Amino acid sequence: MEKREQMYEGKAKKVYATDDPALCIVSYKDDATAFNGEKRGTIMGKGVINNRLTNRLMRLLMENGVPTHFVEELSERDTLVKRVKIVPLEVIIRNISAGSFAKRYGVEEGIVFDEPTIEFSYKNDELGDPLMNSYHALALKLATAEEIEAIKAYSFKINEVLKAFLLEHGIELVDFKLEFGRLPDGTIVLADEISPDTCRFWDVETHEKLDKDRFRRDLGGVEDAYQEVMRRIIGD
Numbered sequence: 001m002e003k004r005e006q007m008y009e010g011k012a013k014k015v016y017a018t019d020d021p022a023l024c025i026v027s028y029k030d031d032a033t034a035f036n037g038e039k040r041g042t043i044m045g046k047g048v049i050n051n052r053l054t055n056r057l058m059r060l061l062m063e064n065g066v067p068t069h070f071v072e073e074l075s076e077r078d079t080l081v082k083r084v085k086i087v088p089l090e091v092i093i094r095n096i097s098a099g100s101f102a103k104r105y106g107v108e109e110g111i112v113f114d115e116p117t118i119e120f121s122y123k124n125d126e127l128g129d130p131l132m133n134s135y136h137a138l139a140l141k142l143a144t145a146e147e148i149e150a151i152k153a154y155s156f157k158i159n160e161v162l163k164a165f166l167l168e169h170g171i172e173l174v175d176f177k178l179e180f181g182r183l184p185d186g187t188i189v190l191a192d193e194i195s196p197d198t199c200r201f202w203d204v205e206t207h208e209k210l211d212k213d214r215f216r217r218d219l220g221g222v223e224d225a226y227q228e229v230m231r232r233i234i235g236d
């Protein structure tokens with residue numbers, strides 16, 4: 001399957017059409033942004049790592065009954081996926097307090113929750129992805145009630161599968177963001193990526209940050225952290 005015209009360029013990925021209208025090719029870049037695009041940079045090798053990690057985790061989820069857009073890894077940076085209409089909701093699951101949760105509620109990072117939390121934000125860069133609840137999403141007709149129920153159930157299931165898998169590799173899954181899409185028949189599937197760009201990963205022993213917070217907060221060792229996650233999950 002070959003790339004045809006570019007359909008879209010996002011902050012970290014480009015999307016190309018293919019000869020098959022039901023499929024497209026995602027190409028992962030090394031570009032990094034944070035704070036809604038205010039901070040920009042390059043993380044050398046990130047595109048390769050995020051492509052391979054996402055595909056490994058998508059495969060794991062499919063083996064565990066979660067439908068995804070994944071079809072086939074084509075190269076280091078390129079993956080064939082099913083073409084979907086993205087539901088404009090970002091779903092965030094949290095197991096441990098961090099980031100905007102810690103800031104919003106005035107608590108320290110690292111509080112381990114008894115049960116995971118879920119929140120939605122409206123995927124809209126101009127508005128800065130505002131937080132919303134499922135009633136707001138319904139009012140704005142971003143998704144149907146049935147779709148929201150499916151998205152919630154898949155998100156918690158994904159959390160359980162990923163949490164257990166990552167722990168086997170010495171990684172604590174602190175929080176993460178998911179996006180879902182609709183296939184032409186209306187089926188909801190997991191889309192987008194699952195990587196250190198979209199998850200918080202902490203070393204289980206030292207709680208060292210192994211994710212994009214190293215870039216956001218200028219902690220140094222950004223490339224090494226991405227490499228380390230790759231090494232633990234996939235090997236060198």
Ligand code: UDP
Nearest residue numbers: 092098099100101175176177197198199200
């Ligand atoms: N996240 C993301 N994209 C976004 C916002 C958040 O991938 O536009 C991820 C982020 O990497 C983290 C989780 O979602 O793993 C929760 O992020 P949070 O709400 O704490 O926001 P942040 O502190 O990253 O601004």
